[in-house]
Amino acid sequence: MLVIGTTEAAYMLGINCQRVRQLLAERRVKGAYKDGREWKIPLYKKMVDIIPGTRGPKGRWRHRLQARPTYIHVNKHIIDSNRNRRENQPVIKVDRAKHSKYCHEVEITGPCRVVYRPHQPLCSGAVLWIEVEQSTRVITKLYG
Incomplete structure (x- = not known):
């Protein structure tokens, strides 16, 4: 096990x-x-098994593995804004199933692939991104 x-x-x-x-x-x-x-x-069936509580609201954690892959892309508009305003806003967007997070650095600990599709962009409009398998861990870092 x-x-x-x-x-x-x-x-x-x-x-x-x-x-x-x-x-x-x-x-x-x-x-x-x-x-x-x-x-x-x-792990039971490739997932952590949590025993539900007896009182209070229902737990809000994942009950099965993430279905869609994680997408990572760089927001060029924030890069331009940082250059013009001399700021240090995070530009790398890590897009998971329901959540997205901006960061300065990303470490991918497993298999991934770089995808360029100018005629089929993501919902956010990105045409170049990194696709990471759902089982691969993605570590994000934010600098102050």
Whole structure:
């Protein structure tokens, strides 16, 4: 059985690490155990299994793997604006299933491909982007 840590579990569930640790403290992550100082979380059907709470609102994490790939593209309008105004706004857009995030640096830890389609742009209008598989982890960094 494949075992992952809290950071990978947070990425798969689409929530932050602190919320995963809170669920672990409440014993709501099925099969999770602590090995020294690290949590080991088993995967069931390639996904983390969370036991639902008895009270309060329903959990808002992913229950199955992300269906569409992650898209990464550079916003040239923000680059021009940064150059003209001498600012440092983030220009790289990481587009996941329902969420998008701007950042300064992206690290891709697995397979990806660069796509150029001038006649079939994305919804945002991008014609050149990087397509990352759903199982690949994408680490974003923001500089102040």
